[in-house]
Amino acid sequence: MKTLALTLVSASLLMGSGLATQAIDAGLKPIPNDKKELNKLIDNPNNPITAMKVELGKKLYFDPRLSKSNLISCNTCHNLATGGTDGVSAAVGHKWTANPHHLNSPTVYNSVFFSAQFWDGRDPSLEKQAQGPIQAHPEMAATKDHVVNTVTSMPQYVGEFKAAYGKDVKITFEKITDTIATFERTLVTPSRFDDFLNGDEKALSSAEKAGLKTFIDKGCATCHNGVGLGQDMNVFEVTAKYKHRDIGDFRGNKNGHVKVPTLRNIVETAPYFHNGAIWGVKEAVIEMGRIQLGQDISDKEAESIATFLNSLTGKKPDIAYPQLPARTASTPKPDMQ
Known part of the structure; x- marks a missing residue:
């Protein structure tokens, strides 16, 4: 019996090792467990990460107060307590305005690994992306001047910028959004899946390993790959039309490409798809198989893949809600119009 048990354990380890190799060969990559290697992936050489910039x-x-109304922050739509999203189908912004294209808020967690930001991929970096929602009228509805005037009206913020960038720093809109992006670059969530690819054969259960194999064999890794498990642009509706395509008017960029959303923490970020029209993981898997792969994924196969996707729920950074500087007489007042 002891010999049989050892044989079964050895076979399981060999299967795990082979599966990890298959996953890497399919384009899946782990978050490095070495801090120096991770820093190479997340840092911006033009604006290196420092503890003061992050804080x-x-x-x-x-x-x-960066928003026109003084009511909406980045965290409103990208809530770090709820998977980095707002949990509604279409983002809601200034004057309780829903996104005019009925677009869902993507998670900010692990967004540093994306090669394209926004559903249409129009910006390549977090630094550039951070400028958009602040100025968009259906979102934070602010102007560059409003943001700069708000920050520079508070001596504590001015002092912190000088400490982070040097006493001669010029506090511009771009410097402010670059600083927000620096914080966002640290929002990385390593999971048991990463432990598995990094060599821990026991990090995944047998059912999760089976789900990973189904995920690869069905072709899901064709698009959901890299460290982000979805980070590039790809054609949408390859083999069939999305069943909820008429909710909103978004059809991708000029080439019909849509940003492939990350699968990391996927069980925490419902609803799914660009228009937030699907709420269940299994339903999303089946629909993706139909419209992207031309495959009828069975309930059993979808359940297996969903079991694997649970292993992508990662450890979140410890983030204490910050105490913000007090406003002054010159701080712009709320404008609800």
Whole structure:
């Protein structure tokens, strides 16, 4: 019996090792467990990550006074307590306005691994992306001047910018959004899946390993690959039309390409698809198989893949809600119009 048990354990380990190799060969990549290697992936050479920049960026990320109404912060739509999303089908912004294209808010967690930001991929970096929602009228509805005037009206913020960038720093809109992006670059969530690809054969259960194999064999890794398990642009509706395509008017960029959303923390980020029209993981898997792969994925196969996807729920950074600087007489007042 002891010999049989050892044989079964050895076979399981060999299967796990072979599966990890198959996953890597399919284009899946782990978040490195070495901090130096991870830093190479997330850092911006033009604006290196430092502890002071991250702390300042966190305050700005949570500060609703950057918005025209003084009510909406980056965290409103990308809530770090709820998977980095807002949990509604279409993002809601200034004056309780739903996104005019009925677009769902993507998670901010692990967005540093994306090669394209926004559903249409129009911006390549977090630094550039951070500028958009602040100025978009259906979102934070602010102007560059409003943001700069708000930040520079508070001596504590001015002092923190000088500490982070040097006493001669010029606090511009771009410097403010760069700082927010620096904080966002640290929002990485390593999971048991990463442990598995990094060599821990026991990190996944047998059912999760089976689900990973189904995920690869069905072709899901064709698009959901890389460290982000979805980070590039790809054609949408390859083999059939999305059943909820008429909710909203988004059809991708000029080439019909849509950003492939990350599958990391997927069980925490419902609803799914660009228009947030599907709420269940299994239903999303089956629909993706139909419209992207031309395959009828069975309930059993979808359940198996969904079991694997649970292993992508990662460890979130410990983030304490920051105490923000007090407004002054010169801080722009809320404008609800």
